[in-house]
Amino acid sequence: MVSRAQRGAFADWFWTIDRYFLAAFIALMGIGVMLSFAASPPVAERIGLDSFHFVWRHVLFIGPSFLVMIGISFLTPRQVRRTAIVLLGVSMTFMLLALFFGVEVKGSRRWVTLAGMTIQPSEFMKPAFVVVCAWLFAERARHPEIPGNLFAGILFCIVAALLVAQPDLGQTILLSVVWGGMFFMAGMPWLWIMVLGALGSFGLIGAYTVLPHVAGRIDRFLTGEGDTFQVDTAREAILRGDWLGVGPGEGTVKRIIPDSHTDFIFSVAAEEFGILFCMVLVSIFAFIVLRGLSHAYKERNDFARFAVAGLVLQIGMQSVINIGVNLELLPAKGMTLPLISYGGSSMVAICVTAGFILALTRHRPENRAQDRSLFRVGNGVPAE
Numbered sequence: 231m232v233s234r235a236q237r238g239a240f241a242d243w244f245w246t247i248d249r250y251f252l253a254a255f256i257a258l259m260g261i262g263v264m265l266s267f268a269a270s271p272p273v274a275e276r277i278g279l280d281s282f283h284f285v286w287r288h289v290l291f292i293g294p295s296f297l298v299m300i301g302i303s304f305l306t307p308r309q310v311r312r313t314a315i316v317l318l319g320v321s322m323t324f325m326l327l328a329l330f331f332g333v334e335v336k337g338s339r340r341w342v343t344l345a346g347m348t349i350q351p352s353e354f355m356k357p358a359f360v361v362v363c364a365w366l367f368a369e370r371a372r373h374p375e376i377p378g379n380l381f382a383g384i385l386f387c388i389v390a391a392l393l394v395a396q397p398d399l400g401q402t403i404l405l406s407v408v409w410g411g412m413f414f415m416a417g418m419p420w421l422w423i424m425v426l427g428a429l430g431s432f433g434l435i436g437a438y439t440v441l442p443h444v445a446g447r448i449d450r451f452l453t454g455e456g457d458t459f460q461v462d463t464a465r466e467a468i469l470r471g472d473w474l475g476v477g478p479g480e481g482t483v484k485r486i487i488p489d490s491h492t493d494f495i496f497s498v499a500a501e502e503f504g505i506l507f508c509m510v511l512v513s514i515f516a517f518i519v520l521r522g523l524s525h526a527y528k529e530r531n532d533f534a535r536f537a538v539a540g541l542v543l544q545i546g547m548q549s550v551i552n553i554g555v556n557l558e559l560l561p562a563k564g565m566t567l568p569l570i571s572y573g574g575s576s577m578v579a580i581c582v583t584a585g586f587i588l589a590l591t592r593h594r595p596e597n598r599a600q601d602r603s604l605f606r607v608g609n610g611v612p613a614e
Contacts, residue, residue: 239304243303247303262571263292268498270491299585303585324342340396363385363409367382367413368533382409404551412540413426416536516546519542522539534590537590538591568580
């Protein structure tokens with residue numbers, strides 16, 4: 231145990247970090263490893279690989295991802311901002327390169343190959359985009375003469391264009407909701423709300439009209455006709471699990487669910503561990519979002535407030551989309567469940583997001599100084 235009397239980088243980190251946040255992220259990573267053992271072997275066997283191929287790769291990514299999360303959590307808010315700017319520039323560059331030289335999978339170009347590893351740059355773009363937009367919104371709040379909102383809007387349009395070009399409508403919707411939420415916190419005028427709402431509606435109608443795969447998924451969701459094998463088997467797995475599940479390793483429906491180790495891992499969890507376990511899993515995500523919003527509400531620094539709120543909204547909305555697809559509440563969309571699903575890029579990128587959250591919610595000396603100052607004023611004692 232680290233004593234409060236100790237001094238040093240680690241001791242200071244330990245006593246200033248939000249340990250509830252840290253525990254929640256570690257719990258999700260541990261649950262992800264456990265569910266990987268349940269969901270991955272059938273997929274590996276179907277494509278002729280060793281049964282535990284994806285399990286070992288998932289475990290292999292846990293170590294570096296955890297170190298990335300802890301390393302970033304040591305950063306100051308200024309260092310977080312600078313890191314995000316660099317990460318955003320690099321990831322957007324690779325997103326552009328992926329359109330021309332990337333690996334094509336099922337008609338989408340979202341991946342690039344570096345040193346024999348396949349990386350999805352858009353996963354790393356998301357937390358960096360949120361932090362940079364939070365900084366722009368905060369600058370506009372501090373200095374009204376700076377067109378921070380305009381710059382944030384231009385950046386959003388560029389990022390959305392890159393995502394649509396891949397195409398990846400799901401990530402576009404995710405970032406649109408997060409960006410809109412931060413803009414609302416920054417004091418978005420009602421006129422902007424109506425204009426952006428109308429543009430979003432026209433965008434969805436345009437995607438339905440222009441992109442056949444989007445129209446197909448929405449039609450299947452609304453009518454239930456066509457190839458609905460994925461969502462039907464996912465629903466069957468959830469129903470078979472009932473409240474307590476059939477037991478670890480005893481699932482049978484999971485063996486025929488496509489992408490059971492990524493997009494539909496929630497259904498595997500429901501089949502083997504039951505609805506009660508899934509409720510605990512959902513509660514952890516809800517805790518992260520609510521605690522993050524609570525931090526944001528109490529935060530006096532605009533940048534930290536907008537960034538923390540945006541980052542927890544990103545994790546929350548991504549989990550809502552993934553779980554909603556599994557429950558047939560949303561049209562089918564390939565999106566991972568944060569820190570649970572298999573995927574190296576997703577795992578490392580979510581840990582970057584978690585690291586940013588931990589860094590920005592640390593108890594900083596300037597906050598304590600402000601608290602003491604307010605306390606003295608409130609008690610009739612002049613502030614220093």
